[in-house]
Amino acid sequence: MKSSNSIGSLMHLPINEIDPGDATDAPEFLIKATANILKQNGGRNWIPVIVKDIGKDSYQVIGNSFVYAVAQEAGLERVWCIIANDSDDTMTLTKILAGEDKPKINLSTASRDEIMAALQYLIEQPNSDLKSVKLAVATNRIDEAPRQYWKNFEPITSLKCGITKGKKLDAIQSVFYLTPQSMPDTINDVTILMTMTTVELKAIAKKRGITGISKMKKDALIEALSQ
């Protein structure tokens, strides 16, 4: 039974009716020490656990799972919860708001400032794999690349900004996602053509019916295609 009218309300729910969902990975110390403080201060969790309805008198944690773990450790019988709706979007948003998941931004459309902030965040993480990446250089190169057409993050590795395949590229993927536009049939913007490989250029030239392709060098290809 789903009672949609309870969505958004603060409720004092029995802890055994709540399924922990994705458990927190917080260290033992933080959970135990926090549980002690919670007990000493009246046992009321002022920051609620965010749950969704999964059946009659049964709930699942979708956010603040640390608070849930602490309540459990403190032996609370009931815990204060806010009931959220059960959509996947709400779950994603809640996890991000609770600081449990990292938000991602759309690299296909992001502004320069957004790219810079994301890279700065990655570079300044403790033990960051991107320590050696120069913020200004990487921001400029990524911002200027034809990223609206990227189908994956591979092209970043050829921008010569210190981001190579492997751990570094993985880190990039943890903050960005792509919604690529399809390549227009006729690209004549030289700046975009320059970023493509000779093989790709030849494929386009073939489609456009340009002759003498096999003997052309990159510059000649770009010139032919830009007309």
Place this chain on the structure above:
Amino acid sequence: MNAPATTLQAALQSLPQSASEAIVSANFSPQLLQALGFESDEVVPQYDTNGGIVDLAARKTIGNDIFLHTKSNPYLLVELKGKDINLTEGTPAYLKTVNQLKRQLLGSNCKSAEWGIITNSSHVQLFRKHGKVIFPATQCLALDLNNVDQVVADIRKKIQAPSRALTVTIYNNKGGVGKTTTTVNLAGILTFLGKKVLVIDFDLNQQDLTSALGIPVSDGVLKKALIDKNVDLKSAVVTYKFSNKKLQLSFDIIPADSELANNSDRELSELMRLYTLYDKLEFARQDYDYILIDSSPNWRFNSKLPVYAADVILIPTKHNNLFSLENAAMAIQKFIPEIQAEKEDGSPIALPIFFNGEKITEPQREVAQQAINNIMKNAKKAKFDLLPYFYPKYTNARKNLHIHEVPSYANIASAAFSRIPAVYRDRSAHEYYKSLAKEYFLQ
């Protein structure tokens, strides 16, 4: 005055003592926009800038493109407040409103916006937006029945004839922080990015900028252009050309002048007025996108001239040089307001400082932050808030302590030997200064 003579006066007089924002909006703003030259189909209320909703946005009709219908490319934003909100310069409500307007002007739907106004009908202030830079174009003026027509007419005049150029003076009264390097490379990169740039070497004694570009120091031409009413400053302009296999670029420069260097500061102040350079630059304000002025590291007459001439002041500092930070604070707190008081149009204002120099390690960053915190604490005692100049991204909800950095290294410094800006020789320098230009100037 018994019967109000103009619609603006009538509108102003009709407002009750404590008119709310809604009343100001209904009974004053239509007349204001009309007086500024905008018809009713050229104004959109509650415009979404993508940096917040602004009360009014306006643009003249271009051909068939009526702003009310297309809602594209606003030219002027107006943020209204009620009379119950005190917009006297420096009050908390004023600062909040200015920040609100800045966010709106920088919203992604407002790339085309060039002007912003804040008003509550008792005060009004006009701001200019050039690229990413927003600076006052008037002081925050008190409005009353006697001056309202004049003030609004003046604003209208400014809005209708925006100058093309942003004038930036690179200043720090500590020497050796990289003023000349910054000026040369900023000019180089802005030119590379398609802007038309004029550089002025006003570091009269050192003349480093001129020699860094391999240009001969002029022999009295600049002095004559500055002190003789009939000589145009344009006569002192020479062109710096750069070309290699891929690039052909050029920007204009007014080189340093050996005769000016021979004059003592006192002699200069007898020959020129504080506003001389500003007035003489009139010709350049429609011809260039950027006018960059390199200045002397002192606070004598010869460095007041370029500060007076500027819209904004860019202050390079070094993280490992306490004096460069203290002097930056001094310039922001004391020197620049001194010039603002003389100039009476609200400008120049300081841009946030940036670190120019060696790479910063974590412990060094902590030392620099400690020093900055002390400087800010001292300024606070004198009721001066340096926060936006040192930590521009810090807000009451976010402790963001990032300061823009331009690392300098051997390649940048040695570029002067080849008489070529480092940004044309070195790929990293190119990227660092491009990043500086985009962070501070280009939208």
